[in-house]
Amino acid sequence: QVQLVESGGGLVQAGGSLTLSCAASGRTFSRYTMGWFRQAPGKERAFVAGISWRGGSTHYADSVKGRFTISRDNAKNTVYLQLNSLKPEDTAVYYCAARDSELIGTWGSRYDYWGQGTQVTVSS
Numbered sequence: 001q002v003q004l005v006e007s008g009g010g011l012v013q014a015g016g017s018l019t020l021s022c023a024a025s026g027r028t029f030s031r032y033t034m035g036w037f038r039q040a041p042g043k044e045r046a047f048v049a050g051i052s053w054r055g056g057s058t059h060y061a062d063s064v065k066g067r068f069t070i071s072r073d074n075a076k077n078t079v080y081l082q083l084n085s086l087k088p089e090d091t092a093v094y095y096c097a098a099r100d101s102e103l104i105g106t107w108g109s110r111y112d113y114w115g116q117g118t119q120v121t122v123s124s
Helices: none
Strands: 002-007 010-013 018-026 033-039 046-051 058-060 068-073 078-083 092-099 118-123
Touching: 002 092, 018 033, 018 092, 018 118, 033 068, 033 078, 046 068, 046 078, 058 068, 078 092
Parallel strands: 010 118
Antiparallel strands: 002 018, 018 078, 033 046, 033 092, 046 058, 068 078, 092 118
């Protein structure tokens, strides 16, 4: 079992920045590929970014490429998502997820563990 707890969400103006954190506990964090997903009101959950278990590979949704950065610190059992140049359409609940695989997946169904989410609201 892996427990995931997100933090760092909040209200920010368009163009601003936030850093989300996801702290993991339980089984060995470094063996898991990590992903961030988001769900806006009335929309399906969508992939945002993923990072392989050693951090050597990353993948981003086209909508956030160049604005968001995913990183991880295996010594701290934490994965981060840096959100820059935020837009109102980035407003959503952001979830981190863990996958027992070396491959980054963009389908939520491929992930084994989920956090409870953190709200990001971007005002125009």
